[in-house]
Amino acid sequence: MPRLDVREITPVNRHDTIHEEFDRMGPGETLTIVNDHEPTPLYYEMAAEVPAFDEGAYEVRQTASDEFVAEFPKTEQ
Numbered sequence: 001m002p003r004l005d006v007r008e009i010t011p012v013n014r015h016d017t018i019h020e021e022f023d024r025m026g027p028g029e030t031l032t033i034v035n036d037h038e039p040t041p042l043y044y045e046m047a048a049e050v051p052a053f054d055e056g057a058y059e060v061r062q063t064a065s066d067e068f069v070a071e072f073p074k075t076e077q
Contacts, residue, residue: 001029002024003034004018004032006033006034007035007036018033018042018072026074029073030071031071033069034067036066038060046072
């Protein structure tokens, strides 16, 4: 399962990097991202623009005051 800590990526490049990593995944895989804030804008962007994003299986949890871990699953198809 790919894991990407985007806190280490310049904010302007984060979404592009996440999309590239998601595109490289196979069907049924899940991209885990670690962020310094809840990735709500990214969730809506993925739901609107990426047909392979399984928004129903998306999960996010806050693990520290400045750490959010989000699961972006790719559909099986």
